[in-house]
Amino acid sequence: MFNNFNGTQGNVKNDLLSGITVALALVPEAVAFAFVAGVEPMIGLYAAFMMGLITSAIGGRPGMISGATGAMAVVMVALVAQHGVQYLFAAVVLAGILQILAGVFKLGKFIRLVPYPVMLGFVNGLAIVIFLAQLGQFKVTNALGDLTWMSGSMLYWMLGLVGLTMAIIYLLPKLTKAVPASLVAIISVTLLVHGLDLEARTVIDFVRDMVPENEKATVTLAGELPSFSIPMVPFNLDTLYIILPTAIILALVGLIESLLTLTLIDEMTDTRGRGNKECVGQGVANTVNGFFGGMGGCAMIGQSMININSGGRGRLSGISAALVLLGFILFAAPLIEMIPLAALVGVMFVVVIGTFEWASFRIIRGVNKEDAFVLFLVTGITVIADLAIAVVVGVIVSALVFAWKHATHIVAKTHTDEDGWKVYDLDGPLFFGSVSYFKDIFDPQNDPKDVVIDFKESRIWDSSGIDALDGLADKYKAQGKTLHIRHISSECQTLLKKASDYVEINVNEDPRYRIVSDKLG
Structure with a gap:
């Protein structure tokens, strides 16, 4: 470039x-x-x-x-x-x-x-x-x-x-x-x-x-x-x-x-x-x-x-x-x-x-159509309107495209551990766009008494993700079952107060994540 x-x-x-x-x-x-x-x-x-x-x-x-x-x-x-x-x-x-x-x-x-x-x-x-x-x-x-x-x-x-x-x-x-x-x-x-x-x-x-x-x-x-x-x-x-x-x-x-x-x-x-x-x-x-x-x-x-x-x-x-x-x-x-x-x-x-x-x-011939x-x-809006509008619109459209593409990327592999607990190894971001796909992954009626969601390869990004997790916990609780969460980041833990009565958090193995640092400025 x-x-x-x-x-x-x-x-x-x-x-x-x-x-x-x-x-x-x-x-x-x-x-x-x-x-x-x-x-x-x-x-x-x-x-x-x-x-x-x-x-x-x-x-x-x-x-x-x-x-x-x-x-x-x-x-x-x-x-x-x-x-x-x-x-x-x-x-x-x-x-x-x-x-x-x-x-x-x-x-x-x-x-x-x-x-x-x-x-x-x-x-x-x-x-x-x-x-x-x-x-x-x-x-x-x-x-x-x-x-x-x-x-x-x-x-x-x-x-x-x-x-x-x-x-x-x-x-x-x-x-x-x-x-x-x-x-x-x-x-x-x-x-x-x-x-x-x-x-x-x-x-x-x-x-x-x-x-x-x-x-x-x-x-x-x-x-x-x-x-x-x-x-x-x-x-x-x-x-x-x-x-x-x-x-x-x-x-x-x-x-x-x-x-x-x-x-x-x-x-x-x-x-x-x-x-x-x-x-x-x-x-x-x-x-x-x-x-x-x-x-x-x-x-x-x-x-x-x-x-x-x-x-x-x-x-x-x-x-x-x-x-x-x-x-x-x-x-x-x-x-x-x-x-x-x-x-x-x-x-x-x-x-x-x-x-x-x-x-x-x-580059256009080699990248995706989005x-x-x-x-x-952005090029067109810069020419016919204004640079600031063009950049803002471009960022918003790019964010929406990103959200749409990643909404379908949340998946889970399952296995049963030595205690008989069913473990969902979640992969992909949990946010407003992926909530519906997240809910379809689980089966509260047929799952065993103890169920684990492992967030080692995933992260909760917003309140929509927390609300989806809370709703899932309610479904398991209604079935007399317990939902456990592992490898949740420390930044996400503060968002889980609503589910704190019935969600287990394994803090010992939780990784720490960081967002944009002031050092970049």
Whole structure:
């Protein structure tokens, strides 16, 4: 899985150069997502700077890039439209606090429970989303102020420059890996376009297409340092009622996307990030965003892929990307504004090709149809709806499939011991799905006076299992017989209080079981 990773080891030079590359790619994304959320471009750029800097410095996954994202931007639209940007800042602060609490209470570890087909669907879905987002760069504003698809020579130049960018990224590493191929491609295509005065749209053209006609001449990406300001909203329960739903969704979407991206990078680099620490890092970054005029955000899979494939491995890569982006905003906005969109689109197309798990087509032919269904389901929902919804639905469907498949797996072998007791050696989980099969195994009317259920190869998972065991004990008791239980886990013993008067528990041989450990976080 994820075999697009190149094996360049991280160092200061690679981190700095990859950081510059990422900073260039962050600009149009941050601006675009700001417009999606209904806020000014600079609010998106500030978010990209602060998210990238803070999460890289204190987060749990070195090499992962965070910034303003589309997944969170679409959640913000309604709040901004109805109540204004100050309420958005307050919601981002609250979302950050919720994310910090998630890290403090060590909830990040549960991302490890996301099934493999859901992970594949997440990766493939995001690759498609990134690809579709780039298609918007092939539109221009016509005389009526409407966006239309490119045509003629402008389209041909756009396609040619995108192809040239991709070719440089693929071919340059065969000659040298001294500098990131993506950075060389962006610089080369920029020099070519302006040196030959080619008909190509630039970053500033993209920004101007998104503002009203009377503002196009004055729009710029130049700005100043973000300043501290408490969100100008009433501090009362009415405000909390307004921002709480949005804050909860922002916190969940941000954590799901960030932790899944963390898992992806873990797979690519054969290292391990710290989920709970990343929750805290994301939370602190969003809280700071709300107080410094940013729209918040989370991990960005596209920019993270650019960073990893450009050689960025350490925290310095993300920190340098954020600082370089701030430098662009403060001192070098004209240079960023002249970068051709074709160069950035070419870089993102390479990311799409590298992100999409092409091996999933071969995997589908080799796995069961349930896993294939979950993969396609998560991919589709990610594309047409939302990442968080897709992952939640995928996990639920996977859990239901698991429950259905294991409901029929509970069986028992029987034998009679030296005392004449009939022993049922149970094999399989006892839970809500397998209760009916469990009840059919036993024969209280014809069994001897003493019956043993041996749980050495089984376990009681929930209250439905306990209730089924209690009901079975009642049936044996009604027949004047005794039901004995052996090898029950100590964790399950506390669930057996209802049956304690007539159930024998052999605690001397009981194994001890453990669930997900906090150490995983």
